[in-house]
Amino acid sequence: MSQTQKGNAVIGQSGGPTVVINQSLVGVIQEARKVGHIGRLLGSRFGVRGIVSEDFQELNDVPVELLERIAQTPAAALGSTRDKPDAAYCEKIFASFAKNNVRYFFYIGGNDSADTARIVSELAKKSGYDLAVFHIPKTIDNDLLVHDHTPGYGSAARYVASAVLGDNFDNRSLPGVKIDIIMGRNAGFLTAAAALARRNEADGPHLIYVPESPLTEDKLLADVEAVYAKHGRCLICASEGIMAPDGKTWTEKLSSGLEADSHGNQQLSGTGTLGDSLAELIKTKLGAKMNKKLRVRADTLGYPQRSFPGFASPVDAAEARLVGRTAVQLSATGARGGSIAMRRTSSSPYAIETFLTPLESVARLTKHMPAEFLDGGNNVTPAFIRYARPLIGDLPVVGSFDELKAT
């Protein structure tokens, strides 16, 4: 293929931020420069929106020094979107692709973004437009089917485990009940990562609640009471998506109960709602039962989970770069598209390999925590710890006077 015949490529980023999403972007840019089969490499601003509006960032000549800084920067450097294109939207995308001779489309995102990639790919085939579409995985939720795990998860898990590690010492120094609400509407992987903070049996988190294990008010209160009786304190980590046995989320239940408040609006749909409500529940019900002033606090860990800088998991950062490079390598060998997945080839020492899986195998679908990772409705198993530990890197070094007793 001569230089003038080279197809151009568009790369876009989509969905919620991670701290390594730009590692994948830079992986694509680096590999495209190395392989040389792509003509112009265009960064689409704000996901698919930038394709339609032809709002492109030229990526062929960005200095390496800047790229390496961008790779370490949280959140989509090109901008993101939650747009999901329909057929009419796709027509506009193809018009832009045709006009700019775009033959490769790389889309970095989660299962919604994989679905966008699938729609674009299928409509391209139908309309006879020659286009290779690659989904490059990214989600802190770790909820993509087929994928052993997803770039973005390891760093978010590292943040969560570290925050909870610190919070465990905070809770030791001023004992009480502490609740940390952790991201994950449908899958509990990120909340479960809090378990990596434990060094021994007395350490928190003492209770871990994920959406996969339905939780009743009675169980929560009984759990907290038992832990408090044993340790004189209790550190709880709960997913924002924890469910009641009827399949409704706790947040839905709390919100619907509060629609009838004096303000007539859904004020409790904000981010602190669930944590505050759990704190109030425990304070009221257990405080009364235990006949004392129970110290109960709640934090909702919030956006730092997905965008705290300078604290990425080195493994996660390297893998995010790798899947970006792999997508470009595959595009050069004639592959027509798919999602770049990782497979664990060895647990000890930890090792992975990449492979291509059809977009349909990932799009829209949500992977939940398997039963082998869940224990008793309030904990995770050693199998989960073995699964997650290699993904987060070393946690901060800590120490305690308790170690003197242990020896």
Place this chain on the structure above:
Amino acid sequence: MSQTQKGNAVIGQSGGPTVVINQSLVGVIQEARKVGHIGRLLGSRFGVRGIVSEDFQELNDVPVELLERIAQTPAAALGSTRDKPDAAYCEKIFASFAKNNVRYFFYIGGNDSADTARIVSELAKKSGYDLAVFHIPKTIDNDLLVHDHTPGYGSAARYVASAVLGDNFDNRSLPGVKIDIIMGRNAGFLTAAAALARRNEADGPHLIYVPESPLTEDKLLADVEAVYAKHGRCLICASEGIMAPDGKTWTEKLSSGLEADSHGNQQLSGTGTLGDSLAELIKTKLGAKMNKKLRVRADTLGYPQRSFPGFASPVDAAEARLVGRTAVQLSATGARGGSIAMRRTSSSPYAIETFLTPLESVARLTKHMPAEFLDGGNNVTPAFIRYARPLIGDLPVVGSFDELKAT
């Protein structure tokens, strides 16, 4: 003084955690070993409580390797308390001190802890008990009078500036209004530190609200609207203690307004309340005015500000160690007590020296942000940036495609 005549010492930790409070503890232990004028060095568990119950951790022989790990560990390694001793409580403290031949008392904490130290010191004098009492400063609020700044602040400020740095990129990639609620009930130093995240005029935080500058609903809404019109997004950092012009905190106002809700309880007194309420206010009032679906989110940064591990400011960690060592050195030279303060001897390059200030000059009192640090009720001045920048260490490296335009 012969070995048998050496007085013993008690060290305790008090108040809310910081990530460097154990640096001060280890500084005391190290210096006591070096100087040798102290007999037994006893760590009081859970502040003054451990003195009364004689719950002591022997510190003379703790291995250095463990001490260095404890120094890097967030929150009081000896345990903390919010107890404030009265005369009767102090009687029990002296009984314990006398029984254990304690002649030096080191207390690490904020202005409440300085007040405890003052009370103990004064009652010791009155009762003719020979006791040197040293307050070793620690507070993320940075609100001690006389002190240029306090150990614990630099690391909390580093966390806040970093979280907001990441959140700014998050907000760029998915534009909208984002509110971050930052610790600081009475003083705005920690919230103000968010300004250190800015690299240029377009960067957030675009609005900074501190307790020292009263804030009306009208001003908040006008500010947000103006920023949104200019940047298409708005990142707000507000102290948990922001005040209305009548001197009441916003949280008080919101809570009192909500006591009348359908549940009949103060459910909005939890930690996410203020952020959620501000988000609701902006969404309702501005969303209607701007005639579109305004994306508004709120995070309450919570305990990670005071206990996130592995991310301390190196300057802060070194200074926390230094004030601990200085307290012991002064105790060896015959000083009878006081609070160990820092004075800035040079701004460029940054340099400090320690000095002793009377307990009364620090106890109970709160330092507020001076007028020269405040700008227009929604920002901080370059003078504040110059003051705070040297305290937090280097922020994480980041980069943006915008830099290409700038050159």
